[in-house]
Amino acid sequence: MVISKHNNWNNMAIKRTQLRGIAGIDEAGRGPMIGPMVVCGVLIDEDQLNELASIGAKDSKTLSPSQRLRLRKKIEQISRTIVIRKVSASDIDERRKHTTLNEIEVAEFIAIAKSLKPKELYLDAADVVAERFGIRIGTQSGIVFQGALVVSEHRADSKYPIVSAASIIAKVERDTIIKSYHEMYGDFGSGYPTDPKSVKFVRALVKHNQKLPPIIRKSWDSVRRIVDEESMKQMKLD
Template sequence: MICGVDEAGKGSVLGPMVVAAVGCKNMDDLVSLGVADSKKIPPKSREKISSEIKAQFPFIIVIRSAQEIDILRQTMTMNEIVARSHAQALSSLPCSCVYVDACDVNEKRYGETVSSFSRPGCTIISRHKADNLFPPVSAASIIAKVERDRIIKELSHEYGDIGSGYPSDQVTITYLSEYIRHHNRPPVIARSSWETVKNLLHKKSQSSLLDF
């Protein structure tokens, strides 16, 4: 079996990071489903393709919550967290060759990091933009994206409109700013170790001092 691994939500300030791994016998087995980089596929099509992948191929999903990421970042970098999560997703799939989307500027170094957390005898091939290059990684990208979108939608029902959860999303930043303004702390779904949150807390602190 060969496998592809990818994640969604690595850089988000709200919500989890979702990692998915998909296995297949041949590289082209997934092509007929229309797999591609998940960001290039419309949401409804992504959901349909994700369901078809899950019905026909083995897959694993690993979810890292915002709180868990904050705890792990006390002792490791975000790239290491992703690498460990990639390796965990692979641990239940009997793969001999794995393609991963490199989260490090150095492809070789990232592949070696994932390999160090993986079982012996599993070849790790790490490439930038692997979700464009290898169908199994495209498939993993789709599953991870659909799962994260589902979680963000659930969080929005519970917490209000949080946007996409990314720092580049003004809806997300507005939500965070308002929450911190009213509660003097970030919500539990926020990654408090992110500079975005630290800056908003600092801004709130400075504003409070001025008010005083």
């Protein structure tokens, strides 16, 4: 899906000179019950696009940790600007009292788009309607009114190397944070609710009546379910 036009073309050429390069935005850690969500934007000059593709930038989920680390260094060398925004578990919990995770992600994407001001922006859509997501990021960041091209698609990280680059940086950043948490709290796995090690970690804390640390997303259904299950077990024992 492409958004590329704003009807008022007067002064558009002048405004577009304020834009620069090609950018991609993606996130890592939207779904886990432990740890932050990391949103990353990567901006490169147009003449670096082929080089970005040639280094093997692709969907971070298809790469090993060592491959992601190696590619991150190369992406940093090629990039003009990299913007990383980290939304902690406690921040997610607080913001979800008033809004949805989708809206949190929209706000982070908008902030990065405003910062990068690209001529072309490629997004991994965080909405079931990719077009709606692209329209919101493009208009609320203001870049479409300056003549920017915005492309918003599902699985854009597997289609566009510039989005792959953002995906890789975001994933490496989150992995680094999770590793530091392991050093503080022990190895709880990936933090995803499908990871038995992560579930066991949260369940053990609840079972022993320990306060859940701020790295755990207490607003997550999977965490609430564990709390409810352990409470029921305790009630039966009483």
